Amino acid sequence: MNPQIVNQIYITPGAAVDFEGDTYQVKAILDDRRILAHRVIDDHIAVLQVTGLTPSVQAAPVGPEIQLADEEAWALATRRYNLIKPILANRSDGALVKAIAKENRVSVSTLYRWLERYERTGLVSALMDYPRDGGKGKNRLSPEVEVLIEETIRQEYLSVQRKPISKVYQSLVSQCRQAGLEEPHPNTVRNRVRQLTEYTRLRFRYGKPIADEQLAPLRGNFPGADFPLAVVQIDHTKLDLILVDNLHRQPLGRPWITLAIDVFSRMVVGFYVSFDPPGAMGTGLCIANAILPKETLLASHNLGGEWPCWGVMRMIHLDNAKEFRGTMIKRACEEYGIELNWRPVARPQYGGHIERLLGTVAREMHTLPGTTFSNTRERGRYPSEQKATMTLDELEKWLLTYVTEVYHKRIHSSLGTSPLEYFRQGLLGRDGQSGTGLPFRTYNPEKVRLDFMPFEERTVQEYGVLIDHIYYYADVLRRWIKTTDPTKYKHRLKMLFKRDPRDVSIIYFYDPELKAYFPIPYRDTSRPPMSIWEHREALKRAREQQVTINEDSIFAAYEAMRQIEEAAGKLTKQVRRKGQRQPVHEARLAALTKSPAQPSLAAEHRQFDPFDSL
Structure with a gap:
């Protein structure tokens, strides 16, 4: 794994990105899958797929693994992040930057350096102090030049006159020479201007009311959930379904699901299924799944649907279960700037969105073979274990299909449209209202998953x-x-x-x-x-045999389990073949005697297609 890889891609107008080895500048966001961009080397205009973009900036130095970071060093990084957090959306607000610098007794240039370090990775750990290489070959701007750049952009570029960047740079050079300071490179000014948001441009040129009117994002009904990924709710449930193993389709038990929903749009942003009860592992991997792009996950199941949902959420809303309060989850969320918010005790209405979604998913699964239904009365005499046919992988494929092809595209009664369409409206805007734009796209999926693992x-x-x-x-x-x-x-x-x-x-x-x-x-x-669940079963079997517990005995028990399953599988196949041969023989006999053929039982023995219910 490359320790110097950049963690996020900024997909906003003016941002620089790489595509198939060439650097492009983003001109416009066409939708959640495509951008319009021009190639820097020759100004060639092209429509690029978001999935093919990679960062074009140099990687920032990498700090220590977040779980190993010293408490004092981590506390320092989080304090620095809290200082720059208000500036992230209003970088060119000079008055805000100065006020924060003065109040906290740091220089303006220091705040901008912290801001740059954070934005190059999207990680709070980038704000930790770590050994430097001495800065050879680097030309760090002086605090005086930083202030002049900031003021010149605000006075010359963010004005009603809207002067071109070339004129802004000329003014800056003149001021630097007059003050006896080393003038910065023209690209420094261009890069600072490109980082300005459209809201900042409108606010400085025409005033805050006009900026708010033209670019105010769509608002939601849940407190704080005013745009996509503002608030994500997460919860668990044990599914009413018995699964079987991959090799011989023997019953294994009921799995757990950890599910995450975007409160603004009701989009499912992530999930994780396993045989483990709720814990840090399931919660962490669900959050990682929510942050990461979904194309690879869909492709791994040979699914062609779309799940255009990625990015770091602003807040995660959780209940008070102990698995949500562990140090690992807390620090991993702090690393990505995610605020954790716990549901008030005895106030279940605060988790209503995720509770309703879990109920919806559970009801859909009552149509699948192997369901245990919600209770014994509803189940009646239905033989859940005998009817079970789906493996954990097949359940994940079924869930992906249900989420992307059914739930996301179905009209939601509270929204008046589908979750997918409402999510896109929140990003791209509608009826003259601007959206929030595409979220930062994480480029290092392996790091994200590992960061959220125990x-x-x-x-x-x-x-x-x-x-x-x-x-x-x-x-x-x-x-x-x-x-x-x-x-x-x-x-x-x-x-x-x-x-x-x-x-x-x-x-x-x-x-x-x-x-x-x-x-x-x-x-x-x-x-x-083997999986961790197979390992535990083998360990349990070795202990029952009262043998010395070591690697050899565990794998011997695992092999014995496989042999038993294989024998059972062969017997099951013989029974099934016999069951299928009998109706065929009866049909042929009926045809010879010209008597009505008996109903074929083949349909009862066919392989179950997990998507029949869709």
Whole structure:
């Protein structure tokens, strides 16, 4: 993984982006999938797909992994973020910047440097102090020049006269020479102007009332949910559906779903399904899914639908469950500038949007084979386990299809239109009202997922790392074998590791020197991959057999489970083949005797299509 990768792409008019190796400047947002841009090298005009854009700016220095960051250093970064937060939407508001600088006894140029560091990554950790390379070859502007640039843009460019950038730069050069200061490069001024929002331009040139009238975003009904991704609600439920394993379709049990909804538009912005009860893992991966673009997820299930929803939400609204209050979730949200807000105790109406969505999804699943319905009375004599046919992957595919093809496109009674259309209106505007524009698009999905995953701390030994009785090793660990913790006398240094519950054959090691994650496989790579749920079942089986618990006994139990499932699968196939042969034989016999054919039972034995109900 590249530790120097930029985390966000700014898709706004005037922003610079890369597409297929060339740098473009965004001219206009056509919709949530396309932009109009001109190529910088030759001014060629093109319509570009948002999914193909990459950052064009140089990466900012990378700080430590957020979960390892010192509390004092992290508190400093969050204080700096809170200082620049009001400036993010009004960067050219010189009076605001000066007021914040004066009140907090920092210079204006320092605020702008913090702002630049944050905007180059979109991460609060970029505001932490970290070792510098001495600044060789860098030409940092002096505070005096920074002030002149700010004032010149405000006086010359953000005026009713609307002077061209070339004239603004000439004025700046004249002032710098008069003050005996080194003049900045013309691109410095151009870049600052490109970062101005359309609201800022209108506000300074024509006044706040006109800017508000022309560019006021659509407003929602929930307090604070005035635009897309302003407020996202998250909650869990156990689904009324029994799932089967991937290999032999044996019942495994009912899964849990963690679901996230954009309160403004009622769009589903993310979800996560697993066999684990609510916890930090499911919550974190649901948030990561909500932030990330969805094209790769849809493609992994061979789905051609659209889910044009991505970006960091401003606030997450949660209930008071303990899994929402862990340090990992809190710090990960702080890293991305997300405010956590907990539902008041005994005030269920504050979670009404997500509760209704969970109820809607649950009712839709009552049409699927293997459903347990909402209660035993409703289920009656329905054999849920015998009818179960869907795997976890197939359920995820069904959910993706339902969300993108049904729920998002269906008219919502509270909105008067579909969630997808209302979400787009909030971004792009309608009836003369401007939208908020496209959210910043995260470019480093692996980092986002890892940031929101719980972690394990382990020392590195000659054999590698041991987690849950399984050994892992890769050469990147060699440097850290038996390393002593400099803060604790004679104690080994504990390193940070993360893993995906769906595949524990690989863990992710964070190298504190390279400031990057590296995949670490099983030490014995001949071992088969397994999920964390299969691992737990194998561990349970090994304990029941009262054998020594180690890697060999766990994988032996796992193999025994597979052999039993395989035998059961073969028997099931024989029974099914016999069941299918019998009606065929009866049909042929009926045809020979010219008697009415018996009803075929083939339909009862056909493979279930999880999308029949759609």
